[in-house]
Amino acid sequence: MELYGGVEAGGTKFVCAIGTSPEDIRAEVRFPTTEPRETLAKTVEFFRQYMVKNNARLTAIGVGSFGPLDLNPSSPNFGKITTTPKSGWAFTPLVQTLQDGTGVPVFLDTDVNAAALGEGTWGAAKGLKDYMYITIGTGIGGGLIINGMPHHGLVHPEMGHIRLIHDQKADPFVGICPFHGDCFEGLASGPALQARLGKPAESVPAYHPIWELEAEYIALALNDFICVVSPQRIILGGGVMQQTHLFPMIRVKVQQFLNRYIFASQILERIDEYIVPPALGNRAGVMGAIALAKLRVEG
Amino acid sequence: MELYGGVEAGGTKFVCAIGTSPEDIRAEVRFPTTEPRETLAKTVEFFRQYMVKNNARLTAIGVGSFGPLDLNPSSPNFGKITTTPKSGWAFTPLVQTLQDGTGVPVFLDTDVNAAALGEGTWGAAKGLKDYMYITIGTGIGGGLIINGMPHHGLVHPEMGHIRLIHDQKADPFVGICPFHGDCFEGLASGPALQARLGKPAESVPAYHPIWELEAEYIALALNDFICVVSPQRIILGGGVMQQTHLFPMIRVKVQQFLNRYIFASQILERIDEYIVPPALGNRAGVMGAIALAKLRVEG
Ligand SMILES: Nc1ncnc2c1ncn2[C@@H]1O[C@H](COP(=O)(O)OP(=O)(O)O)[C@@H](O)[C@H]1O
Ligand SMILES: Nc1ncnc2c1ncn2[C@@H]1O[C@H](COP(=O)(O)OP(=O)(O)O)[C@@H](O)[C@H]1O
Numbered sequence: 001m002e003l004y005g006g007v008e009a010g011g012t013k014f015v016c017a018i019g020t021s022p023e024d025i026r027a028e029v030r031f032p033t034t035e036p037r038e039t040l041a042k043t044v045e046f047f048r049q050y051m052v053k054n055n056a057r058l059t060a061i062g063v064g065s066f067g068p069l070d071l072n073p074s075s076p077n078f079g080k081i082t083t084t085p086k087s088g089w090a091f092t093p094l095v096q097t098l099q100d101g102t103g104v105p106v107f108l109d110t111d112v113n114a115a116a117l118g119e120g121t122w123g124a125a126k127g128l129k130d131y132m133y134i135t136i137g138t139g140i141g142g143g144l145i146i147n148g149m150p151h152h153g154l155v156h157p158e159m160g161h162i163r164l165i166h167d168q169k170a171d172p173f174v175g176i177c178p179f180h181g182d183c184f185e186g187l188a189s190g191p192a193l194q195a196r197l198g199k200p201a202e203s204v205p206a207y208h209p210i211w212e213l214e215a216e217y218i219a220l221a222l223n224d225f226i227c228v229v230s231p232q233r234i235i236l237g238g239g240v241m242q243q244t245h246l247f248p249m250i251r252v253k254v255q256q257f258l259n260r261y262i263f264a265s266q267i268l269e270r271i272d273e274y275i276v277p278p279a280l281g282n283r284a285g286v287m288g289a290i291a292l293a294k295l296r297v298e299g
Numbered sequence: 300m301e302l303y304g305g306v307e308a309g310g311t312k313f314v315c316a317i318g319t320s321p322e323d324i325r326a327e328v329r330f331p332t333t334e335p336r337e338t339l340a341k342t343v344e345f346f347r348q349y350m351v352k353n354n355a356r357l358t359a360i361g362v363g364s365f366g367p368l369d370l371n372p373s374s375p376n377f378g379k380i381t382t383t384p385k386s387g388w389a390f391t392p393l394v395q396t397l398q399d400g401t402g403v404p405v406f407l408d409t410d411v412n413a414a415a416l417g418e419g420t421w422g423a424a425k426g427l428k429d430y431m432y433i434t435i436g437t438g439i440g441g442g443l444i445i446n447g448m449p450h451h452g453l454v455h456p457e458m459g460h461i462r463l464i465h466d467q468k469a470d471p472f473v474g475i476c477p478f479h480g481d482c483f484e485g486l487a488s489g490p491a492l493q494a495r496l497g498k499p500a501e502s503v504p505a506y507h508p509i510w511e512l513e514a515e516y517i518a519l520a521l522n523d524f525i526c527v528v529s530p531q532r533i534i535l536g537g538g539v540m541q542q543t544h545l546f547p548m549i550r551v552k553v554q555q556f557l558n559r560y561i562f563a564s565q566i567l568e569r570i571d572e573y574i575v576p577p578a579l580g581n582r583a584g585v586m587g588a589i590a591l592a593k594l595r596v597e598g
């Protein structure tokens with residue numbers, strides 16, 4: 001059994017783990033994301049110490065990172081975080097630094113593609129080939145798996161930035177995306193809810209009217225995702241989706257928006273199994289990174 | 300050199316051809332789409348007569364059809380047009396009828412996936428792996444090629460039915476989609492333009508204000524497509540796009556909507572080569588069907 005490393009490289013925290021599957025995690029560490037040199041040194045140290053102490057070899061390390069990332073192997077910026085507004089992190093060479101530091105091959109993808117792969121390998125999308133994982137948290141992003149492989153295309157999807165119908169009368173909020181104002185992320189991310197409420201979304205009760213509005217925006221976005229890529233399943237994760245009462249509201253609204261146009265029993269009759277929460281809990285990110293390493297090595 | 304058949308199965312006309320490439324078309328026929336029995340009999344006849352007269356064998360026949368289609372090989376409706384509102388055509392077994400009639404293996408995909416493949420094989424997307432073809436005509440649809448293969452997922456994309464920001468003051472039109480009213484197709488298809496104008500869109504001049512509005516909707520849709528699938532190129536075809544003055548308007552608006560968020564020179568600097576017209580002209584559909592047959596046989 002090959003042993004893999006995984007790194008969930010988040011904007012607020014890093015999670016590193018070593019193992020073969022969610023049932024077999026040999027070591028794990030979590031620490032806050034500070035400046036890149038220090039953060040990556042801690043990451044390298046975790047893997048090196050494990051290998052030395054256990055006289056073990058890692059076959060590969062997967063990294064699921066915040067972005068935007070350059071994932072084009074023929075680009076001079078390949079393996080780097082590129083134009084992130086996160087202070088100090090623009091053009092950080094993730095792959096090179098971790099590979100040089102550990103001596104282990106490193107495979108990079110977006111945090112959401114990694115999370116999607118983890119769910120496909122061990123969780124809520126097991127057995128499917130074409131599916132997506134959407135996170136609704138500090139930001140909104142989507143990972144897209146097509147034919148079992150993480151999809152990139154020109155750069156990689158940035159699903160949080162589609163534009164939604166925004167009824168200014170019902171919701172006069174201008175949106176918080178610095179690039180687009182009222183794009184999906186601008187209207188429906190955790191900080192967008194907090195800006196309207198004046199306090200974190202987790203502090204308002206389930207009967208607060210903001211959740212109806214939130215479900216509406218998420219359902220509108222899913223309507224578009226379904227029309228554009230026709231996924232076999234959609235997994236909704238991230239802090240905001242811990243409000244689990246959103247799921248039934250979103251499912252009904254998606255059916256209403258599609259209005260029986262897409263002829264598939266998964267949507268018409270079994271939408272509870274079509275729009276689902278993640279199954280891997282708070283290890284989804286780092287397990288996804290391990291799944292990525294496994295996929296790249298074992299195919 | 301393998302010889303292939305192609306069928307562009309459209310809602311208003313069928314085009315059938317035999318050949319190996321756009322430079323080598325051995326026979327071609329066009330006829331209006333009537334009821335399914337008659338239309339498919341004519342199609343079968345064309346291929347049979349060619350084979351008999353020329354003592355030739357076709358390796359395979361590709362069919363690019365209007366939809367929705369059932370493309371799931373394990374479904375009882377596989378190879379059929381399913382819930383189309385087109386009179387008489389619901390649940391027509393395209394693949395079976397053509398295969399039984401000609402004795403040649405038949406491969407089916409959506410008209411837009413076939414058109415996309417044709418452009419990828421010989422036209423405007425040559426050399427690319429991840430791209431899309433959007434048609435803006437009687438309806439609006441999109442074909443999506445990922446890793447060189449037509450993408451289906453749960454059913455197949457229905458890109459014309461995403462929801463767009465619709466400023467009711469600037470454009471009080473309610474939209475013509477029988478399912479969704481003012482979805483993309485409901486607002487921006489040829490018949491939607493005609494409904495606003497009271498005459499076909501081809502009869503108004505390039506300086507008419509409707510084109511500014513049309514470019515706005517198309518650009519909004521492309522913004523979303525780019526965010527969701529990050530294509531390496533987008534080809535825009537169909538009757539409405541014969542208004543070639545739309546291209547520069549759409550390109551500028553797409554850049555404005557994205558607002559430099561997607562860091563790729565293709566969008567920031569070379570958008571003329573990113574959002575492009577088809578290269579195969581009025582044979583795009585049938586050549587795409589031949590490309591489909593070729594892909595399925597030769598890989
Ligand atoms: N239980 C909850 N209910 C509603 N919103 C929450 C909840 N937990 C976290 N959030 C919101 O989600 C955002 C954090 O998202 P999260 O996915 O936890 O982290 P990140 O996106 O930074 O990885 C914050 O805006 C927070 O207010
Ligand atoms: N040159 C043109 N300019 C604007 N609209 C056009 C033009 N030609 C056709 N159309 C419109 O496009 C629609 C037909 O689309 P087309 O792509 O030609 O056929 P179909 O979608 O049926 O295969 C009609 O609504 C027609 O009014």
Ligand SMILES: [Zn+2]
Pocket residue numbers: 160161177178179180181183184185186
């Ligand atoms: Zn945005």
Ligand SMILES: [Zn+2]
Pocket residue numbers: 459460476477478479480482483484485
């Ligand atoms: Zn519609």
